[in-house]
Amino acid sequence: MNRTEHPRAWWLVLPVLLVVAFSALIPLMTVVNYSVQDIFGPGQRVFVGSEWFREILRDSRLHAAFGRQLMFSASILMIEIPLGVALALAMPTRGIGVSFTLVILALPLLVPWNVVGTIWQIFGRADIGLGGALLRALGSDYNYAQNAADAWVTLLVMDVWHWTSLVALLGYAGLRAIPEACYQAAHIDGASRFAIFRHVELPKLRGVLTIALLLRLMDSFVIYTEPFVLTGGGPGNATTFLSQYLTKMAVGQFDLGPAAAFSLIYFLVILALCFVLFSFMTAGDER
């Protein structure tokens, strides 16, 4: 089908462009400016070129935080995407159960991030928390404040609890949009349940799953509040992710130059990851 392009339609995008300019572009340009200078105070700054970038790129603590960040994002994506799709497939399609399930699934999404951290901080404690006390009663010496593995498991479970619903709701919307005729054709061909999932449902879900994957990837890559409240980055540095490291540098130590260089590297990594993922998942789509 031939589509007509109206160049004047771009004017309609102008208001958004202005908002983005003030909320994103100007701060980004400021960060770029900071990244090449040593900022001592208002009006007191020295141009240092690429020195902060060299320093940040060779910082072993940053390499470790980056590794932890990649591991965290990969882990939650590998759990949340398949689990969300499975939940979407298991959800009722008609009757009162639909509303009930949708409300139950939406509940974790409504909880603010700092509250999620607090909920799991208390839940995991062996003295006053249900989860921690239960594990202790079962003979486990679970302690997320002292054991790095326990802290990681608690963080992963917390994130899965908080965000799998998003994938499930998106997946459910995608599944409901598949025309009944596709299922009927599959039945006539004698397709098994797995074959229907593999060749009918999964391809049709690609669009919503791309959105879910990108949202979860970006969100998990900039995770800050929940680990900050739950473990404070500990024990040691076991759960210190990039954003916590950056906040410590920018707000704690007020090292604006290195923090700006770090922010830009962080931004480029997220941009590249999302671009590669988006291109991979939309390859073959009509444009």
Place this chain on the structure above:
Amino acid sequence: MSDFEWMAWTAPTAAFFLGIAGLLIGMTVWQRFSPTRLQRGLLPIATTRGDRLFIGLLASAFLHLAWLGLTPWSPLIALGLSALLLVSVMRFG
């Protein structure tokens, strides 16, 4: 102190952003007179001219980061290599 002091402008960063703005304006004019088409080159995906510019700029940014992180040499060499990379991606990507 000027009104823009809080943005802490420097001559090199101003030149950088003016360069990017110039590229975008140039691409817009080019698009106006000769609209781009999806094409498949050396890159594994079909791209428009704008896609190739984005890929070229992103790759240049990572080339600079790799240069600064792995070598002790001047970033100006990386800038030259990036210009070559950008032209190659635009032409053959």
